[in-house]
Each structure stands twice: as C-alpha cells, then as structure tokens.
Amino acid sequence: MADQVTLTIDGVSVSVPKGTLIVDAAKRIDNDIPVFCYHPKLKPVGMCRMCLVEVGRVMKDRATGQVVLDDAGQPKVGFGPKLETACTTPVEPGMVVVGASQKVTDARDDILEFLLTSHPLDCPVCDKGGECPLQNLTLRHGPGKSRFVYDEKQKNDKHVPLGGPDDALIFLDRERCIQCARCTRFCDEIADDHVLGFYQRGRKIEIATFSEPGFDSKFSGNTTDICPVGALTTADFRFGARPWELTTSASICNHCPVGCNTTFSTRREAKSGGKQVIKRVLPRQNEQVNEVWICDKGRFGYHFIESPARLTAPLVRKDGKLVEATWDEALTRVAETFKAAGSALVGLAGGRLSNEDLFAFKQAVSGVGGKALLDAPLAGGDLTTVVGVSAGVNSGAGTDLGQIGKGTAILVVASDLEEEAPLWWLRVKAAAERGATLIVANARPTKTDRYAKHVVRYDVGNAVSTLAGMLLEGSSDYATAFAQAENALVFYGREGLDFAGTQALAQACANLLIETKHVGRAQNGLIGVWTTANAQGAAELGLTTTPASPAVLAAARAAWFVGTDPLGDGRLTRKDLPPFTVVQELFLTDTAKAADVVLPAAAWAEREGTYTSGERRVQRFYPAVPAPGATRPDCQIAAEIGKAMGATRFGGFPAQVFLEIARTVPAFAGLNYAAVSKVAPQWPDVGGRDQYYGGASTTNLQGLGVQLPSAAERGTVPQAARAEAPALAHPVGTLLVLPIAKLYDRGATFAPSTLVHPRVPAPFVAINPADAARIGLADGDEAELALDADTVLVVAKVTADAPEGVLLLPVGLGVATPEGPAPARVAKSARVAA
Amino acid sequence: MDQGKHILFRHRDIANLRDLDVYLAHGGFEAFKKAVTTLTPQQVIDEVKNAGLRGRGGAGFPTGLKWSFLTKDSFPRYVVINSDESEPGTFKDREILTHNPFQFLEGAMITAYASQANTIYNYVRGEYWDVVAGLERCVAQLYERGFLGEKLFGTEFKLDFFHHRGAGAYICGEESALLESIEGKLGQPRLKPPFPADKGLYAKPTVVNNTETVTNVPFIIQHGAAAYRQNGTEKSPGTKLFCLSGHIQKPGNVELPLGTTLRELIYTHGGGIRGGKGFKAVMLSGASSVVLKVDDALLDTPLDYESVAAKGAMLGSASVIVLDETVDLSWVILKTTRFFKHESCGKCTPCREGTFWMLSILERINQGGAAKADVDLLQNVASQIQNKCLCPLGEFSVTPVLASLKTFRGDFDARTTDGAPKAAPKSAPKKAAVEAGD
Known part of the structure; x- marks a missing residue:
C-alpha cells in the first residue's frame, strides 16, 4: 500500500x-x-x-x-x-x-531513577499499587538502591481535594505526581473541560484546578484511570481496596442509552459483613462505543445497588397494610388477578429493564390479552427500529461512531448531549474534529454548539417545522450540507417537546433521512437520545411507548408497573390507579406504597442480561454481586407470572429468555449469548500487560456486542409520513417553562451515591436577563415558580443561555416538572431569608 | 572599537540618538524606506545572507537563511523579537533598547518586511518594565510619523508593533516557550518539529530573532553586505557586543569585531583582572558556558563562532564572566546550578529532577556535608541529564558542571569529607510574598 x-x-x-x-x-x-x-x-x-x-x-x-x-x-x-x-x-x-541496546536501557534506567528521586515510598498504601505503570517499570528499570539522600526529598502536599473538601470527586497526591500531563491533556483534548493545569515550575510544578466547583468535568474519573501513578484517585475508591484483592465482572452502564462497557471491581470484605461488594467501576474498552472512557455518573452512580432501602421480600397488602409474604403467595395472587383482568390488564415497564425482562413482561401481559407498554417520555422507537443506525448487513462493517469523520453529517436536535448521553457528546465532538459536519439545532445554546459547523436556533415549539424545513431544497446551507453528505446521522431528543411533539420530531427526522437517502446503510440512521438504557431494546421487542397517564389506566382493572414510578414522578395519583396494582421494583417507591402487591427485583449488577444501546448494539452484562434477600431478576418474575397465567412457555433464566427472543423477534434472529460475548483485538491496545494504561481491568474479554440489523436493512421500505407538532400557545403574561435534562439529578438510582450530592444543583430556573430585569429578579434570588396549581421555590439563574420568554427548568432536581413546554409565572420570593 | 565606528552602539558616538529627530538626522529609517520602496523582500533576504549575519542570541544561525525557511504561501506571518535577555552575565540588549531604540526598531521592521509579516511582537523580560515604557513611547512616535501603520511610504505594506513583557522566566528565552508565553500559556518549550518557521506564533510561520541580531540589519541594508563584512571574520562577519562581568577592572558592554582575541578583550578593553590577580577561568556564554581554564593558547583565541567551538565551548551571547584565581569552582557551579534548578520549567524529567538533585549534591559539597563519592555522583547525575532533555535549558545546566569537573575537579574534592553524606541544612523558609514570586 x-x-x-x-x-x-x-x-x-x-x-x-x-x-x-x-x-x-x-x-x-x-x-x-x-x-x-x-x-x-x-x-x-x-x-x-x-x-x-x-x-x-x-x-x-x-x-x-x-x-x-x-x-x-x-x-x-x-x-x-x-x-x-x-x-x-x-x-x-x-x-x-x-x-x-545497553545504551537505551541505561538511558531508561537514568530517567526512572530521576522519577523516583521525587516519588514517595508509599506503594504499600497506594491505591495504584499492583496496577501501577511506575511500579511495573521500576521492576524493569529501577535501581536496587537509592543514591538520593532521603532527607533531601521535597515533601509535597498529599490528599489534596480537587475541589472543596466535601465536594471533591478526585483527590490529588502531589508527591506521587510525575508531571506527565495526561490528566491535563485529557481535560483539554478529550473532554474540552479546561479545568486542570500546571501551576508553578521546575521541581515545584504541580497540578491545580481552577474551576468552581473544582475539577468541574463530567469525565473527571477517567483521569484516575490514565494516571500512570497513584497521584489521582477517586473519592469513591481511594484507600478502599488493593487491586489484587478485586474480582472483575463485565457490565454495561445502565444510566443512559450509550451503553458504555464497564467493569465492576468487587471483593468480599469483613467490613461489609463478609458480603461481596462493588468497590469501583472502570471503563472496559470498546472502541465502537466508549473507547476507554466513562462519565462520572457511570463511575460513581452504582451505590443504589447497595442501598439499605432496597426491597428484599415480596409485600402483599393485607388489612390495608403492605406486609411481607412468600413468593408463592404473592405470585399466585398476582397471576390470578391479572388473568381475571385479561384485556383490562395494563403493564407499564421502565426502559432500564433488560431485553430479557421486557420480553418476558410483554409475553406475560399480551398472553392474557393485556397491553404491554414502555413508560417513557420520548417517542420514536417505532422509527429507530426501521431507520435507526444500520448494522451494515450488506457492507460487513456496522455503524461505528469512532470511524465517522469527513463526509458525514451529524444532526443533533432538541438534545443537550453532554447532559443526556455524555459519551455520545465525546464521540460527536471527536467526529467533528475529524471533519464530520456537525449541525446542532436547539432552542438554546448547549456545549455541543462549540463543535458545530451550523448552529440552528429555533423558537421553542418549532423543532418539527425546522426539521421539515430542511427538506425544502436549497432552503439553507445546513440543509444542503446534510442532504449532500455521503453519510448522515441524526440524534434527536425531547427538549421543548411533549410526548406527541417527540413523535412528530422523530417522524420529521426519519423523513429527512429517508428523503436524503441516508437509511439502510452503515454509518447512517436515526438515534434516539433516550432517557434510559434500554428504550431502544423495548422498541426492538415491539413494546409501544406510552407514558403513564390517567387516560392509559382509565379502563384498566389491573396495572403492573415494572421499574417505573409514575406516582413519584407526579404523573399519576393514587386515585388514577385501578382496583389492583402490582409494582415490581428495587425500592419502595411512591407507586409501590400505593400497590397491592410489591415484588422485589434484583438490580442489573446482580444478574445477567443484555441491553440494546441507542446505536442498536446488543451488549451483555454479567452478575457482579449476589442479589440481596429474596430478590429475583425481573425476567424470572415475569416468566413465572406468565407461566402461572398460562401465557408463557419458556423458562425465566436470562439465557433462556434470550434464546426465545432470538427465535421469535426478527431483528434478533440468530443471536445468542455466545455471539454477543465475542471479542476481537482492538486498537489501540491499552489493556492487559500494556504499560500505557493505569487501570487493570480495561481489557475487554467479555464481549463487544452485536449491532442489530435495522428493519430497513431487512427489507422494509421506510416511508416518510406526515410530521406535525401541535401548536404551542401560552397565555399572555406568562413565560414558557422548558424542561431540560441534567446529568446529575436526584433520581432513585443516583441519589444513593452521596459523594456526588454536592455536585447536584439545587432546584433552579434559568431566566434571560431581559425577563429577569422586567420581573425584578437578580441572579441567585429565590424565586416562586407558579406552574399549573403548584408553586415551588427555586433559585433564579440569570443567563443569556435562556432565550427571552423562556425559563429553563432542570428535570429531576426534586421539583415536579411538566412533560413538555408549559406556561408559568415567576416572581421574586416574598419569603424573607431566615 | 574606535570612537565613531560603532555599528550597534552608535549612541556611544552620537549624543541623544534615542531622540527620533536625532536618529533621523543621522540616516535613521533610510534603510527601512529603501527596503520597503526599492527592494523586494527576497532582495533584503539576499543582502542579509550576503552579509553573513548570524544570530546573536547564542546559536549563531545564519539570519538570512532563517528568514528564507518560512513556509511558502502561508499567511499571516509574524516576527517575534527575543528581548528576554535572561542569561546570567548578559546585559547587551538592555543598552540597545534603552539608548539606541530606533535602530533596533528599524531592524525589526526591516525583518518584518523581508519576512512579509505585518505584525511584530517584541518579547521583553519583565524586569525591563522601564525599558518597555520607553520603547512604547518610541513606537507611538513611529505611528505618528508614519513609519508604522497602514500604507507605509505609500505602498501597500502595513506594519504593527507590539510589546509583550515576560513574567520572569529564563525558559521564555527559548523561542518556543517564548511563543507559548505570548499566546498566554504556561511558558514551556514546544516539541520540534514543527519549527517556528512553519508553525510558530498562533501556529503561523514566524521568525524569531534576537534584539542584537536585528539591530545589525539597518546597517547592512543601508551600506551593503560588503561594508558589513569589513568587520569580523569570513565566517563570522560583523561586530559583536561583549558583556564583561566578574573579576574585571572595567565591567560593562563593548562592541568589537568578531574574531577579536580574548586577550585583547580582557586586557585592552576590560582593563585586565581586578586587583592584578591571576586569571583562572572564563565563562564565555554566561551561566550555560563551558568553563574554560585560562592559558596563553586560550587568551590568543579569536572570539568568533568557529574558533570558540574549536575550543569545545560556545561563543553564545558573548557574556564573558571572568573568574580570578581566588574563585572556587565548586562555588561557581553551585551558583549556576541553583539558577538552572530555579529556572527549570518542569516539563521534562531529566531537567526537572536532575537539576534539583545536582543542587542538593552541590549544597552538600559547599556546606561540608559531602562524602568523597558525592563528586562522582554529581558527575553521574550530570551525565544522566545530558542529551536527554526536551529543550536546551536542561542541557545548558550540565555544561558548566561537567566542564568544571573535568578541569577543576580538585576544587570539588577539597570540600568533601570521609564521612557519610549529610543533607545540607534547609534554609529558613522564605516569606510568602517572596515565595509567590519565586
């Protein structure tokens, strides 16, 4: 060549x-x-x-x-x-x-001796000890004896929190630091968060953070992996365990639809009562998904698994109270009532459930004639299964964000990628740097704009019409760039849209891809920025997305909520529930408290299964720790209920369910766990015996996943359809609340990670300076936000990032937020600070 | 040099040359006007090449050749003048900038014309804040009189001139660290390649020249290469500023033709060794010198780039530090090493760790806590640094150490004891304010 x-x-x-x-x-x-x-x-x-x-x-x-x-x-x-x-x-x-040669060996010995002159002798208590490149190379190149007078060593600060002492996620040991600049370069080059730097010079040079809060990056934990010494450690793992005591289990992060490959490091420990517990989460290399990175939510957000609030036994309502019961008793009652309800059974499942769970759930519900629904706020799964990213059935190679560059257009619409799917943000940024044409369309600025060739700003409510406008030939330079690109990807989200609006937006995006002939080929297609890890899987398995609402349950005689909490979210109230309600959950949620039967589920780290990522890649996760108490995997519970009702004919073990999926769902045809677990050599080679990488468990030995062929690849001819969003109107004198997503929220699966609490913002609204001036609000003021009948107290953030007339209200910070844009009034709080 | 014959220090011949009218009355800016209105950039480069002008910052690289390396058809380009002058024992640029500022500015401006650059940055060491204030007044006058700005002499050529003050770092005299510093970044050297001629300031083709170098240029353009070559040697033409310091009767700057012997420099122009003492050693290029033992052969060495190189040293910036017979080299090397340890930027391992280690050993030696083996250790550590550093600073730090150990080892051995090495007592902690500016 x-x-x-x-x-x-x-x-x-x-x-x-x-x-x-x-x-x-x-x-x-x-x-x-x-x-x-x-x-x-x-x-x-x-x-x-x-x-x-x-x-x-x-x-x-x-x-x-x-x-x-x-x-x-x-x-x-x-x-x-x-x-x-x-x-x-x-x-x-x-x-x-x-x-x-000897000359080279001598030179390396020299450099290593230099590094050791300023390095402390604390390997025995250092977190990196055992998987430390400096330690490894000292064995190869280090002098047996020090020629440096110990008293002349420079003493540097240890245990330096990069941030405040209470909010630091990363701690720095300046004595261990060898000034390699991997951490600062990661922040500058990969994350684009310019928050770490060198301070001072010479032997006094040191890493410092200068952001508020310190080390303000959603990717900070990655620096501890690539640190070649024990200078950077996480607040979570530091002094937690020695690497050689740890057992590793492959997993898939379940916080967002990216599907980052991860590894749990676990050990049995006395201080946890002899139980096997998770000590840390590390990225696992998958160049097509997350390379060797994960976000901090994925790294630190696993503590809900070990929460003492976990449900451990089935609960059945007796005399108005939920009391512990046996599985037999609970399941019998559930199956009998569900069967009797027949077509009046409504099942609503959350998108965190695995493919196996959702399939077994759907089989059980539809087996008795009921409706099995995915309870999620973003529609379009019916379209991503058809025109979603392609597996390259005809070309051999699938869609790989790591290979995208010149010639590809990427459209991100109605989504703040960094907050909703951080690793996709990294991938899209890198693709733009490689030459992909990035088009960002949103009602407000986001960090993604930095890399956009075209920033398309529309008024709240005009996302669909903006997309529809791109179909008019020559309507804009970005429309032309998209149409003429060899390949094109569309990421769509739900910002500024209610559920019906998201359906229209998904259709508009699909229309654009279909009309510009960007479907059915690898490196092309539609990606939903789902709110959960497996919404795509639910769509592939044929579940219809319908958010829980009083109307959905109006005719129901029984309801089955699996992994979803509409009462806690404020979308349902007790009076909306049918006569018999079953909740299958990890925690005693508000919905569970109102249920007649509560079934305790095992968390994903406690069983095996598969997720389908937003890029339609089926990836396998493995059990890392034993399931607590009497908890069972969701698929097993669902299969047992189905069997008791005569609706299900397969066993409830995940592998059995997966075989049934492969047998009956065309997109999964021919798949099995062995295929999903296949690995191939990856480049760069940053795991195993390699000296490049600090962490021990990045090597991917447990599976790279398999991308599903889209319906378009399997022969369906995608058709464009009418896409129109309902008009948005709000009364004169009100502002429009625009719910926005924040990575760090108070969700049930993140709140138990208390170390991140200081980084979760207090409830706030962002308001444009012009609006703020009119209303008399100053930055930091406490404000009363009147939404429907509710009035809540929030902090006002005055920023030009909020368009005029619009209030940005983060979802999941403890304040009930509307499904889509809604009218609201805001005023300075009359309450006097105590 | 005779009265009235200075090329760089013309202010020593002409009173008030720092006054623009006086400078103009003595042919000031005629060379610049000649270049802009009658010569092509290439003709200017050729004239400077013919003159054989070599970089006065230390490396002695042919200036015209440097200008011709700029990446073709890549614009904008920048001219950056290195007035960081941080080498211990060097104080020549300060005199130019203070007393003959317009000749320097004119030289820089001709350099910009030859390089087809429209912007000049003069990077001046921060301690010269008063000098910069004067220069900025000069630049304001040039804008007023139409020597800087748009459409110069009615042509399409435009030129802007900016000053940037350093913040007290020797490393920012290294050209790539200097460029980083102008860009507002931490002063650390860049990897080369790419070289500044290809990707310099703001990743654009950039000429980086020393103050003294460009101050030669007006003479060359005005009087021609042949006139310039009347001074100096075939390979090192022109005059050079020598900074005399140390144990010398008449310390200060002198301008002499390249090729003047060390003997003439010291005994004729420097008035000899202070107090009539013996001349033990000399450092020709400041703290980063090879320390040379003085003998007759050395005294008769012509001070030009080639002859000094033949002695295993470098002429560098010609910062001549005279060391008389009372000097203990282990003390001198303690000083130079302390300087380099203090100035190491910390980017590469051997310089960051090695200078720190060398200083520890030298402090032990100087305070009587060193064992015999420590001198060998010092030699080992210095050799360990050598040839492994990212930029010249680290290499400079070991040059005086290894040279002194070779020639004056006795000075070091005499201070050692038979005992085990003892760490030098720590000096009292400095006040916070001093520490911050450390």
Whole structure:
C-alpha cells in the first residue's frame, strides 16, 4: 500500500500507516516501549523521556538527494548522536529503531531513577499499587538502591481535594505526581473541560484546578484511570481496596442509552459483613462505543445497588397494610388477578429493564390479552427500529461512531448531549474534529454548539417545522450540507417537546433521512437520545411507548408497573390507579406504597442480561454481586407470572429468555449469548500487560456486542409520513417553562451515591436577563415558580443561555416538572431569608 | 572599537540618538524606506545572507537563511523579537533598547518586511518594565510619523508593533516557550518539529530573532553586505557586543569585531583582572558556558563562532564572566546550578529532577556535608541529564558542571569529607510574598 511505511524495530520488520509514531509501530509487533506521558488517545508531548530509543535513518547524499548505498548495495543507515523519543517521532521508510541496546536501557534506567528521586515510598498504601505503570517499570528499570539522600526529598502536599473538601470527586497526591500531563491533556483534548493545569515550575510544578466547583468535568474519573501513578484517585475508591484483592465482572452502564462497557471491581470484605461488594467501576474498552472512557455518573452512580432501602421480600397488602409474604403467595395472587383482568390488564415497564425482562413482561401481559407498554417520555422507537443506525448487513462493517469523520453529517436536535448521553457528546465532538459536519439545532445554546459547523436556533415549539424545513431544497446551507453528505446521522431528543411533539420530531427526522437517502446503510440512521438504557431494546421487542397517564389506566382493572414510578414522578395519583396494582421494583417507591402487591427485583449488577444501546448494539452484562434477600431478576418474575397465567412457555433464566427472543423477534434472529460475548483485538491496545494504561481491568474479554440489523436493512421500505407538532400557545403574561435534562439529578438510582450530592444543583430556573430585569429578579434570588396549581421555590439563574420568554427548568432536581413546554409565572420570593 | 565606528552602539558616538529627530538626522529609517520602496523582500533576504549575519542570541544561525525557511504561501506571518535577555552575565540588549531604540526598531521592521509579516511582537523580560515604557513611547512616535501603520511610504505594506513583557522566566528565552508565553500559556518549550518557521506564533510561520541580531540589519541594508563584512571574520562577519562581568577592572558592554582575541578583550578593553590577580577561568556564554581554564593558547583565541567551538565551548551571547584565581569552582557551579534548578520549567524529567538533585549534591559539597563519592555522583547525575532533555535549558545546566569537573575537579574534592553524606541544612523558609514570586 502506498501509505504504508516499512521499518525495522529491534530486528523485526513492521509495516504501519504513514504518520504512525515509533511507539505505536512497536506496539504492533508486541514490543512494549515504556512510556509515562504518552497515551495513544492523547497528543504526544515527549515530556517524560522514558521512551528513548536509538533511531537510524536512511542516509541521503546532500547534493543529489540520492540514497547512499553501502558495499552490499543496501541503503546506509545513519544513527544520530542523541537518543530520540519514540512517542513523538513518526516512522520513516527504512528507519531502524533500536530499543534493546545497553545504551537505551541505561538511558531508561537514568530517567526512572530521576522519577523516583521525587516519588514517595508509599506503594504499600497506594491505591495504584499492583496496577501501577511506575511500579511495573521500576521492576524493569529501577535501581536496587537509592543514591538520593532521603532527607533531601521535597515533601509535597498529599490528599489534596480537587475541589472543596466535601465536594471533591478526585483527590490529588502531589508527591506521587510525575508531571506527565495526561490528566491535563485529557481535560483539554478529550473532554474540552479546561479545568486542570500546571501551576508553578521546575521541581515545584504541580497540578491545580481552577474551576468552581473544582475539577468541574463530567469525565473527571477517567483521569484516575490514565494516571500512570497513584497521584489521582477517586473519592469513591481511594484507600478502599488493593487491586489484587478485586474480582472483575463485565457490565454495561445502565444510566443512559450509550451503553458504555464497564467493569465492576468487587471483593468480599469483613467490613461489609463478609458480603461481596462493588468497590469501583472502570471503563472496559470498546472502541465502537466508549473507547476507554466513562462519565462520572457511570463511575460513581452504582451505590443504589447497595442501598439499605432496597426491597428484599415480596409485600402483599393485607388489612390495608403492605406486609411481607412468600413468593408463592404473592405470585399466585398476582397471576390470578391479572388473568381475571385479561384485556383490562395494563403493564407499564421502565426502559432500564433488560431485553430479557421486557420480553418476558410483554409475553406475560399480551398472553392474557393485556397491553404491554414502555413508560417513557420520548417517542420514536417505532422509527429507530426501521431507520435507526444500520448494522451494515450488506457492507460487513456496522455503524461505528469512532470511524465517522469527513463526509458525514451529524444532526443533533432538541438534545443537550453532554447532559443526556455524555459519551455520545465525546464521540460527536471527536467526529467533528475529524471533519464530520456537525449541525446542532436547539432552542438554546448547549456545549455541543462549540463543535458545530451550523448552529440552528429555533423558537421553542418549532423543532418539527425546522426539521421539515430542511427538506425544502436549497432552503439553507445546513440543509444542503446534510442532504449532500455521503453519510448522515441524526440524534434527536425531547427538549421543548411533549410526548406527541417527540413523535412528530422523530417522524420529521426519519423523513429527512429517508428523503436524503441516508437509511439502510452503515454509518447512517436515526438515534434516539433516550432517557434510559434500554428504550431502544423495548422498541426492538415491539413494546409501544406510552407514558403513564390517567387516560392509559382509565379502563384498566389491573396495572403492573415494572421499574417505573409514575406516582413519584407526579404523573399519576393514587386515585388514577385501578382496583389492583402490582409494582415490581428495587425500592419502595411512591407507586409501590400505593400497590397491592410489591415484588422485589434484583438490580442489573446482580444478574445477567443484555441491553440494546441507542446505536442498536446488543451488549451483555454479567452478575457482579449476589442479589440481596429474596430478590429475583425481573425476567424470572415475569416468566413465572406468565407461566402461572398460562401465557408463557419458556423458562425465566436470562439465557433462556434470550434464546426465545432470538427465535421469535426478527431483528434478533440468530443471536445468542455466545455471539454477543465475542471479542476481537482492538486498537489501540491499552489493556492487559500494556504499560500505557493505569487501570487493570480495561481489557475487554467479555464481549463487544452485536449491532442489530435495522428493519430497513431487512427489507422494509421506510416511508416518510406526515410530521406535525401541535401548536404551542401560552397565555399572555406568562413565560414558557422548558424542561431540560441534567446529568446529575436526584433520581432513585443516583441519589444513593452521596459523594456526588454536592455536585447536584439545587432546584433552579434559568431566566434571560431581559425577563429577569422586567420581573425584578437578580441572579441567585429565590424565586416562586407558579406552574399549573403548584408553586415551588427555586433559585433564579440569570443567563443569556435562556432565550427571552423562556425559563429553563432542570428535570429531576426534586421539583415536579411538566412533560413538555408549559406556561408559568415567576416572581421574586416574598419569603424573607431566615 | 574606535570612537565613531560603532555599528550597534552608535549612541556611544552620537549624543541623544534615542531622540527620533536625532536618529533621523543621522540616516535613521533610510534603510527601512529603501527596503520597503526599492527592494523586494527576497532582495533584503539576499543582502542579509550576503552579509553573513548570524544570530546573536547564542546559536549563531545564519539570519538570512532563517528568514528564507518560512513556509511558502502561508499567511499571516509574524516576527517575534527575543528581548528576554535572561542569561546570567548578559546585559547587551538592555543598552540597545534603552539608548539606541530606533535602530533596533528599524531592524525589526526591516525583518518584518523581508519576512512579509505585518505584525511584530517584541518579547521583553519583565524586569525591563522601564525599558518597555520607553520603547512604547518610541513606537507611538513611529505611528505618528508614519513609519508604522497602514500604507507605509505609500505602498501597500502595513506594519504593527507590539510589546509583550515576560513574567520572569529564563525558559521564555527559548523561542518556543517564548511563543507559548505570548499566546498566554504556561511558558514551556514546544516539541520540534514543527519549527517556528512553519508553525510558530498562533501556529503561523514566524521568525524569531534576537534584539542584537536585528539591530545589525539597518546597517547592512543601508551600506551593503560588503561594508558589513569589513568587520569580523569570513565566517563570522560583523561586530559583536561583549558583556564583561566578574573579576574585571572595567565591567560593562563593548562592541568589537568578531574574531577579536580574548586577550585583547580582557586586557585592552576590560582593563585586565581586578586587583592584578591571576586569571583562572572564563565563562564565555554566561551561566550555560563551558568553563574554560585560562592559558596563553586560550587568551590568543579569536572570539568568533568557529574558533570558540574549536575550543569545545560556545561563543553564545558573548557574556564573558571572568573568574580570578581566588574563585572556587565548586562555588561557581553551585551558583549556576541553583539558577538552572530555579529556572527549570518542569516539563521534562531529566531537567526537572536532575537539576534539583545536582543542587542538593552541590549544597552538600559547599556546606561540608559531602562524602568523597558525592563528586562522582554529581558527575553521574550530570551525565544522566545530558542529551536527554526536551529543550536546551536542561542541557545548558550540565555544561558548566561537567566542564568544571573535568578541569577543576580538585576544587570539588577539597570540600568533601570521609564521612557519610549529610543533607545540607534547609534554609529558613522564605516569606510568602517572596515565595509567590519565586
């Protein structure tokens, strides 16, 4: 190939693409050149000097430019007087690299000795000990004895919270820091959060954060993984366990639809009463999904599993009170009543349930003629199954956000990606940096705008008409860019839309993709920015999305809520419930408190199963810790109820249910757990014995997942359909409340992670300065927000990010929020501060 | 140099040359006008190439050649003048900037014309705040008189001039760290390549020249390369500013043709060694010098780039530090090492850790807490740093150490004891205010 360069490294010939760095070329042939500052995901800086090698280049005659030949007629190779850094030097044809010489070994020994002169001797208490690149390389290159006088060591600060002492998620040990700048470069280059930097110089140089709150990034935990020493540790894991005591279990994050591959590190410990407990969450490499990153919600938001408030036994209402019961008693009562209700049974499931759970649930409900629904606020699953991203059935390769760049248009509409699906934000940003044309359409500015080629700003309520407008030929430069792009992806969300509005927006997006011929091919399609991890799976399995509402339950005689809490969300009240209500849950939610039977479910980390990500990738998770008490997996409970009603004919173990899915659902045809668990070599190779990466468990040995073929790929011809959103009107004198999503909220699965509490904002509304001035509100004022009949107290944030006439109200911060845009009045609180 | 023959220090011949009218009355800005109105940029570059002008910042790289390396057809371009002048023992640029500012400005402006740049940044060390104030007044006058701004001399050429003050970092005299500093970033050197000529300031083609270098340019353009070559040697033409300090009768700056012998410099122009003492050693390029033992052969060495290199040293910025027979080299090296340790930016490991370690050892040696083996250790550590650093600063830090150990090892050994090494007592903690500006 023309763009391949062949060189020799320690006597082994290797061909790599032009522009490859020596360190990566060596990695291709399993030659581990030691590094500290280099990381294949970051730009090289050549600071630590550990990767020094001898570099010989083909000699050329200065006058003629001809290659100089030796006596044997071979090109002569000349070595420079100095060693060079393999991490900054690109390969050249005929280059000869020597890393195995005494000269190189001596140089690396020298550098390592330097690093150790300022490094403390606290490996025995350091969290990194056991999976530490510095420790590993000290064994290879370190001196056996120190020549540095101990009393001359510079003492630096330890246990420095990057943030306030109460809100820091990451702690810095300045003595352990070797100034490799991986953390600062991660923040600058990958996360685009410029909150960490170097301060001072020379031997006094140190990492400092200068944001408020400190280290204000949704990706901060990743720096602890790539830190090559124990300088950065998480508030969650520090001094929690030694790496060699930990057992690892592969999992899939269930906080959002990205489906990040993760690993749980667990151990049995005395202080937890001899139980197996989760000690930390690490990213697991999947270059197509999350590379080697996860967001802080995924890293720190697992504590709900170990909450003492978990349900551990079935509860049955007796004499008006919920009392513990046996599974037999509870299931018998449920099955009998459900069967009697027949078509008057309404089942509402949440999108956090696995594919297996949702399928078993649907089979049980529809088996007796009832309605099985997905209780979710974002519609369009019926469209993403058809024109969603393609698996590349006809081209061999599926849709891979890591491969998107020039020639691809990405449209993000009505979504704040960084808050709703942080890793997608990283992927879209990186794609834009590689040359993809990013179009961001929203009623307000978001962080995604930074990378947009086109920012499309519409009035609240005009998302659908804006999208429809893109179909008019030549209507705008961004419409033309989208239409002419070789490939196109659309991410759509629900900002500024009620449920009917989201259906119309999804249709408008689908129409755009269909009309511009961006369907049925890999690297093309529609992606819903779902509010839960498996809403896409629910759609693939045929569940209809319908948010819980009094109307849905109007004719019901029995209701079954699985993993959803409409009473807690304020969408239903007790009087809306039918005569018999069953709740299947982790916690005694408001809905559960009103139920007749409560069934305790096992959390996803306590059983196995699969999720289908927003990119339609089926990925498998494994049990990490035992399920508490009498809890059972949702699919097992559903299958048992179904069996008791005569509606289900398969066993309730996840693997059995999955086989049934593969047998009956066309999109899953031919799949089984073995296929989903397949792995293939990934590049860059940052796991295992590798020295690149600090963490121990990034290697993906448990599955890369399988992308489902879309209906369009399986032969369905997608049809455009009418897309029209209901007109939005609000009374004169009111402002329009626009509910917005925040990554850190007070949801039941995040609130138990108390270490993140200081980072969860108090309920607030963002208001435009012009509106604020008219109303007499100043930034930070307490304000009364009148929505329908409710009046709530919130903090006013005066910011131009809120369009004039619009109030941005975050969802999930403890204040009931409307489903979509709604009229509201706001005034300065009359309450006098105590 | 005879009275009336200065090229760079013309203010020593002409009173009040820092007055713009006086400068204009003595042919000021005629070279700039000649270049802009009658020469192409390439002709200016060729004239400077023919003159053989070499960079006076220390490396001695041919200036005209440097200008011709700018990436073709890439605009805008920048000219950045390095007036950081931080090498200990160097104080030549200060005199130019203070007393002959317009010649410097004119040189920088011709450089910009030759480089097809429309913007000049002059990076001046922060301690020269008063000098910058004067320069900014000069620049304001040039805008008023139409030497800076739009449509100069009725042509399409436009030129702006800005000053940027450093914040007290030696490393910002390294050209890529200097560029980072102008961009508002932490002063740390960049990886090379890319070189400034390709991606310099704001990732655009940039010429970085020393103050003294560009101050030569008006003479070359006005009088021609041949006139310029009447001073100096074939390979090192022109005159050079020598900064004399240390144990010398007449410390200060002198302008002499390159190739003047050390003997003439010290005994004719510097008045000899202070107090008539013996001349033990000399540092020709400030703190980063190879320390040379003085003998007759060295005294007769012509001070030009090639002859000094032949002695295993560098002429550098010609900051000549004279060390008489009373000097203990282990003390001198303690000073230079303390300087480099203090100025290390901390980016690369060998410089950051190595200078710290060398200083610890040297403090032990100087305070009597060193064992015999510590001198070998110092040599080891210095060798360990050598050739592994990201930028020249780290390499500079070991140059005087290794040279002194080679030539004056006895000075070090004499201070050691037979006992085990003892850490030097820690100096009293400095006041917070001092610490902050440390």
